[in-house]
Amino acid sequence: MSMRTGWLCCVCMGVALLLRSGDARHGHRGHATARYVDSPWQPAWREVEQVSSIRGMDSEHRLSTFRSAPIKLDVGRVILTAPKQTPLLMPPEPFVLTSLKVQVVRASDGKPVPLTEVYNHHVVFYADGGKLGADICGGAHLDMLDGLWGVGAEARGTLTEFPAGYGLPGKGPWYGNIHLIRSDGVPQVKRCIECTCDTGGGSEDCCRHMSICPGFAESSFRNSSDVKEYALEYTVGWSSAVDKYQELRYMTLDATGCQLEFQVPAQCPWMWNHDTLHGPRHGSVGLRGSGRELPSDFAVAVRPPAPGCTATVSWDYALPAGAAGRVVFSKAHMHVGGLTVSAYVLRGQNSSSSLITSGDATSSRQPELLCSCKARYGSEEPASKDFVGNELGYVVSVSGCSFDDVTEQPILRSGDRIRVEATYRTDLWFNGVMGLLDL
Numbered sequence: 001m002s003m004r005t006g007w008l009c010c011v012c013m014g015v016a017l018l019l020r021s022g023d024a025r026h027g028h029r030g031h032a033t034a035r036y037v038d039s040p041w042q043p044a045w046r047e048v049e050q051v052s053s054i055r056g057m058d059s060e061h062r063l064s065t066f067r068s069a070p071i072k073l074d075v076g077r078v079i080l081t082a083p084k085q086t087p088l089l090m091p092p093e094p095f096v097l098t099s100l101k102v103q104v105v106r107a108s109d110g111k112p113v114p115l116t117e118v119y120n121h122h123v124v125f126y127a128d129g130g131k132l133g134a135d136i137c138g139g140a141h142l143d144m145l146d147g148l149w150g151v152g153a154e155a156r157g158t159l160t161e162f163p164a165g166y167g168l169p170g171k172g173p174w175y176g177n178i179h180l181i182r183s184d185g186v187p188q189v190k191r192c193i194e195c196t197c198d199t200g201g202g203s204e205d206c207c208r209h210m211s212i213c214p215g216f217a218e219s220s221f222r223n224s225s226d227v228k229e230y231a232l233e234y235t236v237g238w239s240s241a242v243d244k245y246q247e248l249r250y251m252t253l254d255a256t257g258c259q260l261e262f263q264v265p266a267q268c269p270w271m272w273n274h275d276t277l278h279g280p281r282h283g284s285v286g287l288r289g290s291g292r293e294l295p296s297d298f299a300v301a302v303r304p305p306a307p308g309c310t311a312t313v314s315w316d317y318a319l320p321a322g323a324a325g326r327v328v329f330s331k332a333h334m335h336v337g338g339l340t341v342s343a344y345v346l347r348g349q350n351s352s353s354s355l356i357t358s359g360d361a362t363s364s365r366q367p368e369l370l371c372s373c374k375a376r377y378g379s380e381e382p383a384s385k386d387f388v389g390n391e392l393g394y395v396v397s398v399s400g401c402s403f404d405d406v407t408e409q410p411i412l413r414s415g416d417r418i419r420v421e422a423t424y425r426t427d428l429w430f431n432g433v434m435g436l437l438d439l
Helices: 153-157 189-193
Strands: 009-011 016-018 045-052 062-068 071-074 078-080 096-106 118-126 147-151 166-169 175-182 227-239 252-254 262-264 269-272 285-288 310-318 338-346 368-377 395-398 417-425 430-433 435-438
Touching: 071 175, 096 118, 096 153, 118 153, 118 189, 118 227, 147 435, 153 395, 175 227, 252 310, 252 417, 338 435, 417 430, 417 435
Parallel strands: none
Antiparallel strands: 009 016, 045 062, 062 227, 071 227, 078 175, 096 166, 096 227, 118 147, 118 175, 252 435, 262 430, 269 285, 310 417, 338 368, 338 417, 368 395
16 A cells, blocks of 8 residues: 655654655664674564554554563673664554654563663664655664664653654564663663763763673672563554555754764762752762762752753754655653753755854844753652652653644745754763754
8 A cells, every 4th residue: 555645754862853755864873884792682572462542533553562582681781782683573564653662671571670770772763664864974874774763761751653644654674773781780870871981981882782881990899690681662553554644754863963972071060979859968069070980879960950051062954855844743862961952943044064062153044943852850769669760860751842733833945954952961971972853
């Protein structure tokens, strides 16, 4: 069955937006061919649930949940799979994808696992359909493939769900790039989940497949005998009634002009250890401009930053040929320390792409906001019954934009420029962070 031509979708791993044609990539750092060692985990999936979920006038719409074979992780262990070694199970073709949600669960019973135990650095889905402008970031992809959709630690609290009547084409084959870190029992959790490098900064290149995350000092003991079994689970909204949907497509942009990962130096006083979720405690010690190598109690990320203690980075992109259309949906991706990732349209701009940190770029017209996506930080202590999904100091969800009414959908025109802007707090040093935008 052929699909009706329609608007195309852009989603933000920074922001997700919907446009009208093309081809795109997901912006995680990679190599032309992924160079990973063999893994004892062999990707295998099974459908654990399928339920009817009528969507508008579509009585054929379904929700299917797929779960991986057990993933065995000892303390500090990293998995970072290559896409072509990680085939995914999806509904039978032809179908359209209307929603997608991911979480890490226990292999034994399917119960969700807290981010403090297994950190979801990112999970990226690769597929043939739904991409626009795949070469914008110069081929920074894996296995010569361009990612279609991705999410990170915010996955459990951030549902990708397109407005009624829209869907991504379900054309396979489907692959995954899965980056998980067993972080409980690691002495320096912040260094571990930021993938801190010996040479400074952070990058997933310093958390390679089957390595031990960089959260252990030379004298630290690592309990390698503590092995637990987990599984990755994803729920797909889908329909075989493809003729009832307008086709969406993605385009991924990055607030740093395709650096993909960047560092945020500390620039403001930070009260270490005794500065908690509930405010400063008597006798706490202020550490101005530090936090690069010190551990975080994560409570610092929950409170709003002090005035002036933020930094913004942005990049302008020319709208690729064929990308004109309506924006119908957007979502964002950022790491701990991130506050917002936003997308703007610029018209009448003659400047070349440039990195802007002060927000004083000249323009003939003010940028028009397309979507601003805000990080939400967990606020529950580990002993709380509501801890899972609301882990203290972690990014547990990111807000997005959904334009259901066609009269409210922003329009992108040929010749427009798109500005992607990411804002991080600067009362701590944050390594290996991201500010990605899918359009």
